[in-house]
Amino acid sequence: KAGVTQTPRYLIKTRGQQVTLSCSPISGHRSVSWYQQTPGQGLQFLFEYFSETQRNKGNFPGRFSGRQFSNSRSEMNVSTLELGDSALYLCASSPDRYQETQYFGPGTRLLVL
Amino acid sequence: SQQGEEDPQALSIQEGENATMNCSYKTSINNLQWYRQNSGRGLVHLILIRSNEREKHSGRLRVTLDTSKKSSSLLITASRAADTASYFCATVSSGNTPLVFGKGTRLSVIA
Numbered sequence: 217k218a219g220v221t222q223t224p225r226y227l228i229k230t231r232g233q234q235v236t237l238s239c240s241p242i243s244g245h246r247s248v249s250w251y252q253q254t255p256g257q258g259l260q261f262l263f264e265y266f267s268e269t270q271r272n273k274g275n276f277p278g279r280f281s282g283r284q285f286s287n288s289r290s291e292m293n294v295s296t297l298e299l300g301d302s303a304l305y306l307c308a309s310s311p312d313r314y315q316e317t318q319y320f321g322p323g324t325r326l327l328v329l
Numbered sequence: 330s331q332q333g334e335e336d337p338q339a340l341s342i343q344e345g346e347n348a349t350m351n352c353s354y355k356t357s358i359n360n361l362q363w364y365r366q367n368s369g370r371g372l373v374h375l376i377l378i379r380s381n382e383r384e385k386h387s388g389r390l391r392v393t394l395d396t397s398k399k400s401s402s403l404l405i406t407a408s409r410a411a412d413t414a415s416y417f418c419a420t421v422s423s424g425n426t427p428l429v430f431g432k433g434t435r436l437s438v439i440a
């Protein structure tokens with residue numbers, strides 16, 4: 217099976233812009249979670265989608281949003297970008313909610329200038 | 330917020346030596362997992378240990394869990410240069426809660 221794919225892999229934006237990141241889970245996986253990784257805060261949970269519904273949300277402002285499509289693909293959107301949003305955004309999938317093994321994609325590295 | 334805290338933050342060893350990393354956490358858990366990350370890329374799941382288990386092995390990996398001390402350790406035996414990576418522990422508090430990661434240990438294995 218193909219692994220989790222994320223697009224784009226690298227992205228440069230300027231403050232105030234918005235960005236959309238995409239994640240395609242492993243075929244058959246219905247749960248998709250998003251994480252933000254920064255040197256200062258480490259890996260932090262953003263949100264989880266299952267069956268096109270957000271099931272859990274981390275402690276991030278409303279500028280961070282996401283959605284999941286019927287084929288389980290997921291997108292996350294960050295509006296009004298701030299310098300502090302520069303990070304590696306990781307997507308992980310699993311067959312069901314919080315199955316024991318999360319399968320991570322390679323990440324999208326976002327730089328906000 | 331971080332649940333786990335890894336110790337040490339960085340570790341440098343010679344090839345063939347053993348590497349031990351420790352993780353402490355704050356609240357009760359359902360399970361604890363270890364992941365590896367190479368050079369800021371995606372994470373790879375290494376091993377999971379449940380709260381009612383004390384030790385698990387997988388190849389050159391040995392994980393222990395002490396719930397009374399809220400701590401876990403990851404031992405990599407006979408390390409190789411390819412083991413150079415960051416290692417993270419992650420805890421799951423209950424069935425439908427997300428992974429909560431520690432800040433990781435950066436392991437360098439020198440050939």
